[in-house]
Amino acid sequence: MAESFDVKLESKTYVPDPSYKEASNIGDYNEAYNHYLKDPDAFWEGMAQELTWFKPWDRLKEWSHPYAKWFVNGKTNITYNCLDRHVNSERKNKVALIWRGEEEEQERIFTYRQLHREVQRCANALKSLGIKKGDTVCIYMPLIPEHIVAMLACARIGAVHSIVYGGFGASALNTRIRDANAKVVITADVGYRRGKRVPLKTIVGDAVINAPSVEKIVVLRRTKPQLELVSEMEIDYHELLQNASKDCEAEVMDAEDPLFILYTSGTTGQPKGIVHTTGGYMVGTYYTSKYVFDMKENDVHWCTADPGWITGHSYIVYGPLAAGATVLITETTPDYPDPGIWWRIIEEFGVTIFYTAPTAIRMFMKVGEEWPNKSNLDTLRIIGSVGEPLNPEAFDWYHRVIGKSQCPILDTWWQTETGMHMITTMVGEPMKPGFAGRPIPGIQADVVDKEGNPVPPNVGGLLVLKEPWPSMMRTVHNNDERYRQYWETIPPYYTAGDLAVKDKDGYIMVLGRADDIIIVAGHNIGTAEVESALVSHEAVAEAAVIGKPDVLKGQAVKAFVILRLGYEPSEKLRNELIYHVRMGIGPIAMPSEIDFVPSLPKTRSGKIMRRVLKAQEMGIDPGDISTLEE
Structure with a gap:
């Protein structure tokens, strides 16, 4: 420190x-x-x-x-305060939520009354899957109204939600599903980003392979023709809600119950x-x-x-x-x-x-x-x-x-x-x-x-x-x-x-940051998470990652990589490693630069001194390096 x-x-x-x-x-x-x-x-x-x-x-x-x-x-x-309190007042028909899609004509509007009804249906739908107070539901969705409905539906019945950003890859999603012990994953077939489709359902399919806690995957299908649901775990979001009642009392939660x-x-x-x-x-x-x-x-x-x-x-x-x-x-x-x-x-x-x-x-x-x-x-x-x-x-x-x-x-x-x-x-x-x-x-x-x-x-x-x-x-x-x-x-x-x-x-x-967190475009990226992703590639023996000032993103990820014997530095390998991080964690964590190096600065106890790399990179004095091994 x-x-x-x-x-x-x-x-x-x-x-x-x-x-x-x-x-x-x-x-x-x-x-x-x-x-x-x-x-x-x-x-x-x-x-x-x-x-x-x-x-x-x-x-x-x-x-x-x-x-x-x-x-x-x-x-x-919390949902009683976000919804019922307004529905029982003059805000009943006030607009709560406006959604604008990527295409200009895509627009949906929910008043407090409509959002309240939709959340109750989703809450009952989750109950029909056996979700009860204290269970965890993982939500991995694009920024659409159903994402917010799903969050509020969990809170309505006292289920704990764990939301994973739709830009994360299968391995990052898997880690989070397993740690939270999620019983249900709610996702969509695709998200839309800059005119391209992001295959969310496919990523979830890969992420749940080694996640034994998951019992059901609820899929909101947006594309026409509709994507086929293949495994018996997969359920269509709209079909599930269609049969659900629109009345669901808010679960009485203790102030200290997890949200x-x-x-x-x-x-x-x-x-x-x-x-x-x-x-x-x-x-x-x-x-x-x-x-x-x-x-x-x-x-x-x-x-x-x-x-x-x-x-x-x-x-x-x-x-x-x-x-x-x-x-x-x-x-x-x-x-x-x-x-x-x-x-x-x-x-x-x-x-x-x-x-x-x-x-x-x-x-x-x-x-x-x-x-x-x-x-x-x-x-x-x-x-x-x-x-x-x-x-x-x-x-x-x-x-x-x-x-x-x-x-x-x-x-x-x-x-x-x-x-x-x-x-x-x-x-x-x-x-x-x-x-x-x-x-x-x-x-x-x-x-x-x-x-x-x-x-x-x-x-x-x-x-x-x-x-x-x-x-x-x-x-x-x-x-x-x-x-x-x-x-x-x-x-x-x-x-x-x-x-x-x-x-x-x-x-x-x-x-x-005083510690090893890089803030890329407002997103916190742990250096160790990126390093782990790099080292999981067969060519990499060791890796260290730092944040470098970047005009646009605030910070960009720069990696220093020691290769295993038998591997040579090349542009092809550099691109392969960047892609490897993208698939493991997601696009936000991709290194903008990778240097292949013979060694890394370490303390005598073997801890990588990232600040030395950072000082070297920025041409400044690294300060006290008495604990440096060499």
Whole structure:
């Protein structure tokens, strides 16, 4: 872990129009934050009381470091709060979900009433397959309404969902199915990406070969003529739902009952299954949707993530629906059929809140302003970014070209593990490009040295969270020791694994990972997972992987490979290894460069020193190399 170090900070400031602060749901940041600090428990109780509970909690929290329980003995169901609460109010016929396919004429709309009915049918369909409270269902689907229906249907009956991003290959899917012990996999025959079909069902077929827990595969067939269902495990999605009743009571869930497992890359090669529970996660995502995104009744909210990532769980599905928002989803990629597609969608649907990744913003910068300038973006009220730090150049461009120098930018810092936003600049507050901002009310964050002492302003250190919060993960599935590491690295704090620096006003700039995670286009890739994939090729003896700065993706994967005896470096082998990683993990993890090397820098205990490779690659001083073997 890094020591503290000096950082030169730029401090340009943008102040939004005062009307934003006046109309914001949270009001003045300093007042709201001080109100929270005066009585943290009352702050969180107030948030939770805005939602529906079947039975109120006995105690707000139990904290026995590093384990927390929130809303102890409270009973609720997250789908009751996302659906029934609105269906029983004047929002019954409000649009909950808008879907836009890759083709412009493909469009589907669900009101809260319609979505509620569809979720209940899907929930009953899952019950008919023997799925009950506590069972795990794996969802591997494209970004279509049924993906969200399936998620909510699991939560409705208390089944734990484990969503795997549709860009992952068979071996990554297999690892996640086996670790979660999934009984049913819900998929589609194909996804559409840039005009091409992604054969999801075929990938699932390969992934379940060595996954004995899987009893059924539910397939949503989109293509005409319909793809044949071959094995007796496979069931047609529509036929299954056709016979299901549209009435399904929401299962009474304890606040601490698990809601989902979501796998994120680890540094050990084994993806970590982050476990989130019902009550705290519901309160955290509702609170941040309503108060950080400042959601109003007539907002159209578009988060461009996929439900396969935590951003999709928290800010496409659970948070915005709990807040009663209208949510837009689309299968379109930002540059197909041309780089104007997203701006046309914003104009067409009147999007007011737009939340995307810095990698998309940098791609748009590269192709030029003429694309967004062709569309009317006047409906935009708030724009945000997620996944990695938003560099100052991208911030300036986003603010000027997309936000027309008006919209506040929410540059949000948070993690799969935190479940919700932790640090940002609340709507209406002064914004500083390059800085995520300050901890939101409800959160205590700081920058410390490795002994846990706060470092002075302008000195880099490690980002920590000082107090538990409701939407924190509860454990790492099948690996509680890994969970404890987050809280035991710099006790008693939660260590995020990020380097950061704070300025004199308390604004935090996140500098990047302190461990071996590469963030490619907002997706966390574990170096060890890519290394394992490379070493599984017959030609590779050893591999090391680093992240290199990349103008478009933020970071790109670079691999250093030692070949086995009898194999020679060649362009053909290089391409073969890139393809091998693609098939094992998916396109996002593909190395952009591979160097064939005779040896790798290692410590005397045999650990590869990736920072030495990184320093060498970037032409900088590698720092202390006293533990280097040679």
